Amino acid sequence: MPGVVPGERGTMAKARLRSGGKTWQRLSFGRRQTRSSQIASDEASSRRVRHFLILLIQVLVATFLVGWTRYETPILSAGSAWQWGELFANVVLIFVGAMLLARAQRFERERRDLQIGRTFLLLNGFLLATWVLLQRPDVSVMLLPVPLLGMVLGFLLRINRALLVSLVAIAITALMVQVRLPDVNPVAVAVAQFLGILVAIQGVQRVRSRTRILTVGFLAGLTQAVAILLLNPTAFRGITLDNLLTTAPLLDASWSLVGGVAAGVLITSALPFLEKWFDVLTEIRLVELADTHRPLLNEFSLLAPGSFQHSLMVGQLAEEAAASIGANGLLCRVGALYHDIGKMMKPGYFVENIQGGENVHDRLSPEMSRLVVIAHVKDGMRIAEEEHLPKPIVDMIPMHHGTSVVEFFFNKKAQQVDEEEADRTREAFRYPGPRPTFSLSRAASQAQYHQIE
DSSP states (O other): OTTOOHHHHHHHHHHHHHTTOOHHHHHHHSOOOOHHHHHHHHHHHHHHHHHHHHHHHHHHHHHHHHHHTTOOSOTTSGGGHHHHHHHHHHHHHHHHHHHHHHHHHHHHOOHHHHHHHHHHHHHHHHHHHHHHHHTOTTSOGGGSSHHHHHHHHHHHSOHHHHHHHHHHHHHHHHHHHHHHOTTSOHHHHHHHHHHHHHHHHHHTTTOOOHHHHHHHHHHHHHHHHHHHHHTOTTTTTTOOTTTTTTOHHHHHHHHHHHHHHHHHHHHHHHHHHHHHHHTOOOHHHHHHHTOTTSHHHHHHHHHOHHHHHHHHHHHHHHHHHHHHTTSOHHHHHHHHHHTTGGGGSSGGGSGGGOOSSOOGGGGSOHHHHHHHHHHHHHHHHHHHHHTTOOHHHHHHHHHTTTTOBOHHHHHHHHTTSOHHHHHHHGGGGBOOOOOOOSHHHHHHHHHHHHHHO
């Protein structure tokens, strides 16, 4: 206002806030918050509440399972009805936690919440299986599915997260063993299980063959077996040929091997389901997708041989580029193999597939040529989704051109109009994008342009 210096204007604004002005006045002079930032803040708060509830449910489930294992009443006897009620309560708690995370997935669409929810179910499924096995005193504690859990976590989570979940599972298992089997050393069991699960998690990293999975399962079981023998100083005392097969430590070691091999067999058969359920892309799946004899790639090579050869060359360059920066070279190569599959729809409109003769673009306007060329991105995404290709590979299809301009046809158009008109039409010759948003897509995009050059 006239006659008021800037410093006085600020003082007046502060005085108005202190005097309790109207709501709109407080908003005007206070810190403004956009609608999007407010929604983001609310979502973050609700996410923290859900994660706290999940943690609370996990603690309750573990407490119930550990407490229940101390009772000697057989679970199938008439006096065990209340125990079945407790088990039902556990299942309900797990279901409630799963529904909370499903709600997070539905409304937020966040991959992190999705993985937390499914890891929560996986962990509690392991704990319930452990509880069931501990109800049988004639079953060795080393038959618990620890290698199986380690291999699943190693495939589906990052190493640090897999180790964290494994430590939680082993700690709860050790408590259950201590309560149910007081004659068994829970520390030795926990250490042996941790070593076995460590081998399992590390062993399945970047594994590319199903035979390797069986080997990892055997090695995890062997590690547990050796550890349980070394951690039991009385393991070899009093062993004779008569009691060789009935000595507890040797039986535990044998069951460890059986459990490890069984884990490898189960993972080999269940891996496709786990990949789909957890929405992850394993190295084995990538090797399968890289097979050029797959029906889609075979058809691509027949309909658009020039584009197919171009994709092979881009894949090799992209794999080397990704490896040089420590990224997943195999994923980059597979993405490059499929990045131009949309050219199958109109192969004759792309120069690499023209084997002499007339160039069809000589009869088309630059605008029509631009539409046909840019359409191969949309066609490729549609084909990839119909073939249920993994999301990272589908994402590379529109990113390999980003928002670049179809320079050849733009220059052809620019020669037909004046400079001002050419500048206005430049955006019409631009790919819709998006630009590469992760290192692998950038590597594939750069490899393509280097191969063209």
